[in-house]
Amino acid sequence: MQLNNIKPASGSKHAKRRVGRGIGSGIGKTAGRGHKGQKSRSGGYHKVGFEGGQMPLQRRLPKRGFKSMTLKYNAEVTLADLEVLGADEVDMLTLKHAGLIGQMTKVVKVINTGAITRKVKLSGVGATAAAKAAIEAAGGSFA
Template sequence: MELNNIKPAEGAKHAKRRVGRGIGSGLGKTAGRGHKGQKSRSGGGPAVGFEGGQMPMHRRLPKRGFKSHLLQFNAEVTLTALDALGLPEVDLLSLKQAGLVGQLAKVVKVINTGAIAKAVKLNGIGATAGAKAAIEAAGGSVA
């Protein structure tokens, strides 16, 4: 077998339907759209979600919840991730370079998940009360 001999399986490919190309094609004149009416026009047809005048589903259901656009600037780091990082001093830049937080992150907080054995000094990074206690117990500090 050579690259120039490769062909799709028999019947896998078929010619695209060409409409509006004369009587002989069988799809001339109205091009399979029938006669007149909203659906025969270009751009015709009801809007997406239109239910014939009945109140559409997306308007019948109640609105719920809220998603803050500021959350993309917040990030969390676990104690396990800090321990695996193995740096004596950790700041926002070092976390971004290690890939533990996203590049957009501005506010980072250490959460008390897992355990930490190495002493780590945090600069400009927050920590929950439990995480702060665990870091200080390991000989580190939260600035």
């Protein structure tokens, strides 16, 4: 086999239909578009969602809520996660290596879910008031 001998499988390729090329072709004159009207003209067709002048569905329904663009840069870590992690000093890099937060995360906050008994020093990581109290009660600190 050589590059100049390779051919596509028989039947896999077919010629593009050439419309409007005379009566003998079977699709001459109107070229399969019927007679007159907007859909028969070149460049003539309605836009997506157009309902003939009636107020379209996407404009009839109320607008609701929004999705924060900064949400993907924020992450939460629970007290139970810190307990399982087993590190004495915890920062963003430690959490990223452990897979507890995503690589794009810029802001991390510890939330009060679960319990912690280990002494942990947090640096560059925020915490809720209840989580902060629980960490300090276990002998931990914030830098």
